[in-house]
Amino acid sequence: MDFPIYHLAFFGDRSLIAVIGALHVIINHMFAVGGIPLVVALEWWGWRTRDSHWDDLARRIMFTFFVVATTVGALTGVGIWLSVALINPEAMGSLLRVFFWAWFTEWLVFVTEVALILWYYLSWKSLAGERKRSHISIGLTLCVFSWITMALIVAILGFMMNPGTWITDHRFLSAVFNDIYIPQLAFRTTLAMVMSGCAGLFLSWMFTSAETPMRSKAIRFVSTWILCWLPFCAIALAWYYHVVPPEMVKNLPVALGTQAFEANAQIILGALAALAGLVVLIALLGISIPGSLPRVALLIPILAAIIIAGAFERSREFLRKPYIIYQYMYANRFRVDDYPLLTHEGILPYSTYAAVRQVTPDNQLLAGSEVFRLACATCHTVDGVNGIRAKLSALYLNAPWQVDAIKGYIEHLHDVKAYMPPFPGNEAEAGALARYLVSLQSAVPPATADLQAPASGAGALAKRAPAAATPPAITGR
Numbered sequence: 001m002d003f004p005i006y007h008l009a010f011f012g013d014r015s016l017i018a019v020i021g022a023l024h025v026i027i028n029h030m031f032a033v034g035g036i037p038l039v040v041a042l043e044w045w046g047w048r049t050r051d052s053h054w055d056d057l058a059r060r061i062m063f064t065f066f067v068v069a070t071t072v073g074a075l076t077g078v079g080i081w082l083s084v085a086l087i088n089p090e091a092m093g094s095l096l097r098v099f100f101w102a103w104f105t106e107w108l109v110f111v112t113e114v115a116l117i118l119w120y121y122l123s124w125k126s127l128a129g130e131r132k133r134s135h136i137s138i139g140l141t142l143c144v145f146s147w148i149t150m151a152l153i154v155a156i157l158g159f160m161m162n163p164g165t166w167i168t169d170h171r172f173l174s175a176v177f178n179d180i181y182i183p184q185l186a187f188r189t190t191l192a193m194v195m196s197g198c199a200g201l202f203l204s205w206m207f208t209s210a211e212t213p214m215r216s217k218a219i220r221f222v223s224t225w226i227l228c229w230l231p232f233c234a235i236a237l238a239w240y241y242h243v244v245p246p247e248m249v250k251n252l253p254v255a256l257g258t259q260a261f262e263a264n265a266q267i268i269l270g271a272l273a274a275l276a277g278l279v280v281l282i283a284l285l286g287i288s289i290p291g292s293l294p295r296v297a298l299l300i301p302i303l304a305a306i307i308i309a310g311a312f313e314r315s316r317e318f319l320r321k322p323y324i325i326y327q328y329m330y331a332n333r334f335r336v337d338d339y340p341l342l343t344h345e346g347i348l349p350y351s352t353y354a355a356v357r358q359v360t361p362d363n364q365l366l367a368g369s370e371v372f373r374l375a376c377a378t379c380h381t382v383d384g385v386n387g388i389r390a391k392l393s394a395l396y397l398n399a400p401w402q403v404d405a406i407k408g409y410i411e412h413l414h415d416v417k418a419y420m421p422p423f424p425g426n427e428a429e430a431g432a433l434a435r436y437l438v439s440l441q442s443a444v445p446p447a448t449a450d451l452q453a454p455a456s457g458a459g460a461l462a463k464r465a466p467a468a469a470t471p472p473a474i475t476g477r
């Protein structure tokens with residue numbers, strides 16, 4: 001561990017990336033990768049049918065996409081990697097080393113995309129009439145560039161899920177063309193098209209007036225767009241699911257529902273399928289009775305698209321647990337290859353920024369809290385999201401927590417729940433961590449203090465976790 005640890009005491013490290021990432025994916029797919037082709041299609045249709053209403057609608061929708069994609073979209077895109085670098089610098093370092101040239105290309109493509117999006121939107125009025133064809137060409141070029149930015153990043157996402165032969169040959173092309181890449185790219189491309197249609201339905205309603213026939217025509221057009229892409233999206237999803245390594249598929253119930261609802265995974269899957277069904281229904285109604293669809297009905301597809309895309313991203317991120325890069329690096333930032341050394345010598349001596357570098361009889365709690373931050377805190381907080389105190393309370397209820405039992409648990413983390421990495425440290429560190437965790441039972445849960453704990457919260461945690469003689473204060477579930 002060559003980097004300081006950044007830990008969000010209440011919100012949790014995972015949540016930071018999740019919020020920024022989900023926001024970015026939704027905007028990128030809905031408004032850029034899928035959105036721009038929809039706008040160009042509308043513009044082209046207006047040009048072909050010589051009906052300026054279509055052109056007007058396309059330009060207004062484009063204005064929405066343009067504003068959102070160049071502000072929140074672009075910022076969250078960079079934000080994802082910034083937050084990953086903050087929370088998991090080791091993983092970011094590995095990815096950068098493998099994908100340096102892909103990222104470099106991505107930067108060039110992204111800058112071009114931003115220039116094109118400005119050109120496309122701002123030249124709408126000047127490149128009209130005879131020059132419309134040139135304007136549509138700019139739009140098509142923009143479609144290609146926004147797709148390429150996604151295509152490059154998806155290679156990295158696929159690599160994290162399964163680096164395939166790269167693990168042994170370390171070749172750049174093996175990393176890019178991993179097993180997951182093409183199926184995931186196919187799924188994301190078609191999903192983006194469907195998502196843009198979901199947004200387009202509502203925007204068509206918003207930017208047309210009920211008095212003109214344009215509203216019905218536009219809703220019918222966008223509904224057809226959705227229904228054309230949906231079958232391809234479904235096929236691509238099946239293909240993608242098929243290439244996910246089987247042991248990851250086992251994580252699906254927890255991925256979908258968290259541990260608390262894993263038994264209800266089927267219900268959650270059913271609900272997501274029903275939402276997709278609702279989108280089909282509304283698109284069918286959009287074709288048959290576009291004029292009678294109420295506004296709320298047109299909002300449903302957007303919400304459905306956001307929920308489904310969110311559930312997909314969460315599941316994808318969770319499936320590869322306990323790894324951050326499958327079979328190469330665990331989510332706790334330790335490389336698989338380093339485990340033999342670390343489980344023997346310990347993680348503290350190799351953690352440059354740890355408050356203590358060795359477990360001694362006098363520093364058990366402090367060392368334990370440092371081990372917690374190093375080995376558990378990428379996924380757990382103390383009292384916040386996925387809080388360890390609540391997890392242990394649920395396991396042991398009111399019974400006094402025992403150091404030996406918890407130490408035994410720590411040493412078998414991976415056997416108990418396959419989505420947790422094996423404990424990376426040595427025996428002394430497992431003991432210190434167990435003592436620290438046991439001390440949490442008797443410390444009053446200071447939810448507010450946890451919120452205020454500084455990024456380097458080890459000291460604060462240790463201070464408020466004295467081996468107090470107060471009776472167990474935790475009540476079980």
Ligand code: HEC
Nearest residue numbers: 258259260321322331332375376379391392419420421423
């Ligand atoms: C890769 C992420 C990850 C890491 C690292 C991790 N855990 Fe977990 N752990 C989880 C998840 C996810 C759950 C289940 C959360 C849920 O859905 O309720 C969990 C659950 C638990 C539970 C409750 C299990 C049960 O049977 O109910 C305990 C106890 C626990 N973790 C302890 C630890 C300790 C101690 C460490 C550090 C040595 C650790 N975990 C590291 C992800 C992780």
